[in-house]
Amino acid sequence: AEVKAKAKAAKLADPMEASIEPSTQEMIRRAQQLNIETVFDRAVTMKPCAIGLQGICCKNCAMGPCRLPLPKDGIQGEDTRKGLCGATANTICARNFARMIAAGAAAHSDHGRNVALTFLEAAKGTTKDYKIKDPAKLIQIAPYFGVATTVEEDGVVKDRDLQEIALAVAKKAVNEWGKPSGTLDYLKRAPQPLQDKWIEEGVMPRNVDREIVEIMHRTHMGVDQDYKNLMKQGTRASLADGWGGSMIGTDLQDVMFGTPSPLQAEANLGVMKEDHVNIIVHGHEPLLSEMIVAAAQSQELISYAKEKGAKGIQLGGICCTANEILQRHGVPPAGTFLQQELAIITGACDAMIVDVQCIFQNLANVAKCFHTKLITTHPIAKMEQDNVIHIEFDEHHAMEDAVRIVKMAIDNYANRGAEVIIPRHKTTQIAGFGVESIKYHLGGAFRGDYYTLNDNIINGRIRGIAGVVGCNNARTKHNEEHITLIKELIKNDVIVLTTGCSAIAAGIHGLLTPESAAVHCGPGLAEVCETVGIPPVLHLGSCVDNSRILLAATEVVKAGGLGNDICDLPAAGSAPEWMSEKAISIGQYFVASGVYTVFGYHMPLDGAPEFKNYLYKEMEKIFGGKWDCEPDPIKHAHKMIAHIDKKRAELGIDK
Ligand code: XCC
């Protein structure tokens, strides 16, 4: 009876209110017809906690939870709010914020660590499935780790053996997570004035793990009680993510799997094919998905699929795994974070393979209603539901595991029910940009030519650069903020670099094509895009690949003409539909690298106005970057543009 009462109370989402994207609307409707609940229904059924929203609920000890909501009429006179231990709203809010950074940095950096450890195995030759695919990238990064790329023999300088370089780089890289002294090697890739700021502020990360552990220590009951000092550590851990774990992850993935270059692919749920075996890979670490791609493309397994009555194997991705295999192989993303349940609801998903991060536990409940095999693969991410299969992936027999998983999907093809409904919507996109390809496609350098990025910023054809990244959030209308914001930016001649689910959204809504420049861009940006043949919105990969944006910004600074530091650039960052703790870590490392960073939806800071003011105003005096929040995408865009114009004026390049 109780279960029934609960079921009755559940509300259904209005598909048109839930998303601006037609295939998503269609699948929400389909789910409701089938009585299958999705995140969109849960979002209208359960409202978020009003106190948690303010960021001032502390449960860091068992005398709490202590909740310090802002009085209805604001603070009159002195703020006397205290937890049992005396913790103020600022302390509680800063501790919560720092813990979000810790979790986010941990997720990115643990991903990076797994990549580094696998690279070490590859360098040692103890795994045969992972190799060096991009030696040029290896040679490019080796010096940052202090690894020589040449040797001198009898007075003659020769290239050093590649495997030897790989082994030395791998050992140094792995060490970045726990070295006992010094600071992270990659910090020296940043512009010198930025490094000087970090040194002066005492926020140079020592090693990746230590900074995350130290946040957990400092935010334990009764330790750090000064919100500025807490944020100092938050900053240090976030830098260990952006300029450490994430950046090493991106680089070593490029070394092992290839540095992306622009390629064409499709996007959206419509990439799934009724007469093919559909395999969806979802999560983050390409260690797994690279092997699945190789297995699914093997003649042997394609023939096996045909034997089982399918026309072939169709791979698709969700979340950042989608971006990883899109940028290196042109495998199409089937959807963003919020479309994960919907991919199964098509009835055509023969297997969904997941690893870590952004994976709904409810996938198992949805999969139960279909023939879909839901396969977890990571030792740190299992599901309790009994229809979930766990096949643990291991770098020593990675290809073997991948073959087994793909075979399982093929064998499952025959078990489909009659009810296959795949939305027809799909788009074409160009993805796979990076620092190297931006340079290549825009004149072969960053400066000194009619085509280059810096020259076009200086002459005003390009007004500035925006990084638009991050998640979807079921508390906002799916993709609306991403797309409205990006369109407003390019309309105002701001070139957009995008990653994560924002990049998938941009692809789905047709913004990642050179042709979209003529339709959506202001005259200056349109002219540049049409001249060199690039989209006005450049897909730079997954969320760990936000490190590519840091490095692109650094290259722009180093090429000259636009100031001496990242904070001098006419640039701004944004995560309009953020939801994950990783987004907070990313936001903080962008701010601490000098970027004005605006988040959409809401920030859990309202209960601590002083701490909020510190992030939104004071931080700029320290690092040149600051936080902001604006849920309305048009206003959001214009806050970024106003900042860009301010920087242009400071540089003396305003029209
Ligand atoms: Fe997850 Fe990276 Fe967010 Fe998408 S954007 S919802 S974190 S998959 Ni990173």
Ligand code: SF4
């Ligand atoms: Fe309350 Fe302080 Fe314990 Fe937090 S640490 S729950 S504020 S007593």
